[in-house]
Amino acid sequence: MSIQFRKNLRITRPVFFMLMMIGAMLWTPKLHAGFEIGDYGTRSLGLGRAYTALAGDGEALAYNIAGLARTPDNLAFTSYANLFGGINEGSLRHFSAGVVYHDTPILGLMGAGISVFTTGVSQEIQVPIATTFKLPLNISAGVALRGLYWGMIPDVDPVTGIQDDALSKFTFTADAGLYYDLDLSQVKFPLGIAPKGKIALGLAIKNLIPMSIAVDSDQKDAGRLPVIPRMGIAWITSGGLVSIDYVLEDGGQLRAGVELNTLSVDNRFGKAAILVRAGGASDSDTGGSELSGGFGLRYNQFRLDAAYVWSQSLLDAGATQRYTLTYEF
Numbered sequence: 053m054s055i056q057f058r059k060n061l062r063i064t065r066p067v068f069f070m071l072m073m074i075g076a077m078l079w080t081p082k083l084h085a086g087f088e089i090g091d092y093g094t095r096s097l098g099l100g101r102a103y104t105a106l107a108g109d110g111e112a113l114a115y116n117i118a119g120l121a122r123t124p125d126n127l128a129f130t131s132y133a134n135l136f137g138g139i140n141e142g143s144l145r146h147f148s149a150g151v152v153y154h155d156t157p158i159l160g161l162m163g164a165g166i167s168v169f170t171t172g173v174s175q176e177i178q179v180p181i182a183t184t185f186k187l188p189l190n191i192s193a194g195v196a197l198r199g200l201y202w203g204m205i206p207d208v209d210p211v212t213g214i215q216d217d218a219l220s221k222f223t224f225t226a227d228a229g230l231y232y233d234l235d236l237s238q239v240k241f242p243l244g245i246a247p248k249g250k251i252a253l254g255l256a257i258k259n260l261i262p263m264s265i266a267v268d269s270d271q272k273d274a275g276r277l278p279v280i281p282r283m284g285i286a287w288i289t290s291g292g293l294v295s296i297d298y299v300l301e302d303g304g305q306l307r308a309g310v311e312l313n314t315l316s317v318d319n320r321f322g323k324a325a326i327l328v329r330a331g332g333a334s335d336s337d338t339g340g341s342e343l344s345g346g347f348g349l350r351y352n353q354f355r356l357d358a359a360y361v362w363s364q365s366l367l368d369a370g371a372t373q374r375y376t377l378t379y380e381f
Contacts, residue, residue, distance in 0.1 A: 092148045094376035097359035098346025099309025100331020102297040104284025105254035113165045116256040117194030118231035120163045121184040125380040133374035159183045177201040192231040223263045229256035249289030307333040325350040353380040
């Protein structure tokens, strides 16, 4: 497919998609609203959330939709997180689940999920539905439509017995992403240099449609979704990886993570591996930082991941813990 512009400019579909992404990155108004909790897995958390160029599983629904095209098999996953375990006996909880399927009619590879964040007095629900496709030059692209619901449980005054008005909001937005990887064995380097593995590049934009998302007590708009572009690069080998992200939000956030394959077994009983992760993130707007660590266990089609995160500015709140179980089929 191509788009004819005047007579001498021919824009192919891959070029048009990239131009759209770059244009959205250049237009990034300072917007603030809710729906900060929308992750769909755990590996990213252990890597300091530097996952834009790595998303090749269900977490692509949160970090880079194009990564769904890099999933080797169909998969289903479920995740649970206890956010800031020291706050009010673990009242901040997050649940998510989803599926990636390669051969749906018409649309081909698709992913869908649900994310539920509860605080005891409020609830946020996100439901993304995504599709990806492969472009020439080893590029993948993806788009997603994400439905959003926010609701607050009305409070009752203990003296008067008067109940506050219930607040809720339903809307939608869209996400998009690009993914490119380069096999280093196919590149000729000078001086006999022969690096192993591959280089992956990711570009993603969350909330392409900055819809109104919050309401005040008069049911009027009180905020909009922030447009959040992110870029990532990763070096991936059989023994591990290094990943770096830059997120254009709140003055800019730099994220980095490493993963080491500490044990790999392949025998008559099956394939197994143990992965160890560490990462960190910095926020130039607040000057705060975040440290994380985690591990992954692999056995045939099953994956179990765990991660722990400590925030420099919220040490008294305790660590965030997340666990994910994935089955590939």
